[in-house]
Amino acid sequence: xxxxxxxxxxxxxxxxxxxxxxxxxxxxxxxxxxxxxxxxxxxxxxxxxxxxxxxxxxxxxxxxxxxxxxxxxxxxxxxxxxxxxxxxxxxxxxxxxxxxxxxxxxxxxxxxxxxxxxxxxxxxxxxxxxxxxxxxxxxxxxxxxxxxxxxxxxxxxxxxxxxxxxxxxxxxxxxxxxxxxxxxxxxxxxxxxxxxxxxxxxxxxxxxxxxxxxxxxxxxx
Numbered sequence: 001x002x003x004x005x006x007x008x009x010x011x012x013x014x015x016x017x018x019x020x021x022x023x024x025x026x027x028x029x030x031x032x033x034x035x036x037x038x039x040x041x042x043x044x045x046x047x048x049x050x051x052x053x054x055x056x057x058x059x060x061x062x063x064x065x066x067x068x069x070x071x072x073x074x075x076x077x078x079x080x081x082x083x084x085x086x087x088x089x090x091x092x093x094x095x096x097x098x099x100x101x102x103x104x105x106x107x108x109x110x111x112x113x114x115x116x117x118x119x120x121x122x123x124x125x126x127x128x129x130x131x132x133x134x135x136x137x138x139x140x141x142x143x144x145x146x147x148x149x150x151x152x153x154x155x156x157x158x159x160x161x162x163x164x165x166x167x168x169x170x171x172x173x174x175x176x177x178x179x180x181x182x183x184x185x186x187x188x189x190x191x192x193x194x195x196x197x198x199x200x201x202x203x204x205x206x207x208x209x210x211x212x213x214x215x216x217x218x219x220x221x
Contacts, residue, residue, distance in 0.1 A: 002028040005094055006059055008052065008082050009069035010034045010044045017069035017096065017114065018045045024099050031059060033066075052085075061090035068093070068112050068130070072150035075184050076130075076166045080148040083112050083130045093129075110147070122159070140177065152189070164199065173205070 005027040007014050014032060021027045032044045036051035043049055050058055066086045070079040087093060093111040097103060100117035109115070110129035118136040121127065125139045128147040133139070137151055140159035145151075148166045155169050158177035163169075167181055170189035175181070182199030190205035197203060 004030045006066045014069040065094045066091040076148045
């Protein structure tokens with residue numbers, strides 16, 4: 001029998017969480033919840049949408065688990081706030097780990113993690129609580145990703161990296177081995193990071209500029 005699950009959220013990520021949990025987990029999604037101020041309809045994905053302020057009246061914490069399906073807004077602080085609020089109500093917090101991910105770290109993965117397909121998590125790596133790993137990332141051996149981080153797609157975290165809390169890493173970023181990233185850092189898309197990053201830092205890759213030669217002058221293409 002599948003375990004009943006409530007998803008916090010009513011946007012694209014909540015819809016994706018519903019798909020992944022329903023198709024590739026031991027959970028059955030039974031309802032959604034958001035703060036009352038954000039409820040516009042009574043249902044979402046054809047399931048009840050209940051005000052978070054009233055959720056315990058309908059779904060007892062000792063009978064249902066919860067998953068917080070939110071993005072990286074305000075450097076993951078909104079997702080962190082709702083994760084802690086759900087825990088304070090007594091809900092056990094679920095994680096989703098795709099069966100199409102390669103996970104070799106002996107289960108060192110925290111609560112409310114959203115680990116999608118084609119991620120590779122090498123031995124001795126540690127994933128904290130409330131961490132999102134979108135599809136196709138490499139998490140190297142002996143690396144640590146601390147709580148409340150969001151990693152987009154096709155990121156390389158080399159071996160022995162320490163990633164602080166509430167960090168965001170954009171698509172195709174690369175972090176060399178044995179560096180430390182401070183809390184609340186933003187590593188932009190395509191960035192190559194070769195040394196430690198201080199807390200609250202923003203590191204952006206250089207965008208590709210248009211060539212002065214127009215495409216009509218290129219031969220063989």
